[in-house]
Amino acid sequence: MVIKSRGVVAAMAGVAVLAAASAATATAAQTARPAGAAASCGTSIDPNTRIPSGRRHTGPTLRIAGATVKVRYGNAKQGAPYYVWAAVSGASKGDTVALEWDVDYGSWADFGVCSATVHSGSTQNTRAVKYVHGKGWHLEAQACGRHAGHRACTAYWP
Structure with a gap:
């Protein structure tokens, strides 16, 4: 034509x-993005020892049967970098919780997962990864859990 x-x-x-x-x-x-910003758990911290309880915040949350899965975030002190992790409560031995994230460049090339298994008690969290951001891009994270044979994920944060 x-x-x-x-x-x-x-x-x-x-x-x-x-x-x-x-x-x-x-x-x-x-x-322009930093190389390997979110390739794995990699450079991560234990939020239980590195982030004071008064500086921990809760993001998106969901329930799977009797368990609660949530995105947590916080920093060690005012002005310090933020970290993000996943947590589960009301869980059973063998249940899992995972932090799945992507550095939002419009592709899944920078997707990462950091997971943990409940070994005793009913709570567990993953290690915390640094929240990275720049002009036009940022890390997005969601918490995913498996409990009572069901798997579900929260909405992405932020």
Whole structure:
């Protein structure tokens, strides 16, 4: 099919230029990210010993049967970097909790998981990973749990 109108051809060329510019901008933004920011639990901390209880906060939460799964976050002191982790309470031995995260560049290339299993008692948390962010990107995290044969995940935080 041949389009004989110059205005339509010019508009189509303009759309192609905008699409190419958008792709170049997205690629440039992705290359500016820190390498390996969220590749694994990697550089992580124990939130029970490194973050005072008064500085711990709760993000999205959900119930799986009798267990509660939640995203937790906090920092050691005012102005210090934030960390995020997953926690479960009301769980049973063998239940799991996981922090799943992605550094939000528009791809799943920087997806990571940090998990823990309940060995005794009814509560467990994962290690805490550093909340990273920059111009136009940030870490998004959700808590996932398995209890009573069911698995579910919270909404993403933040």
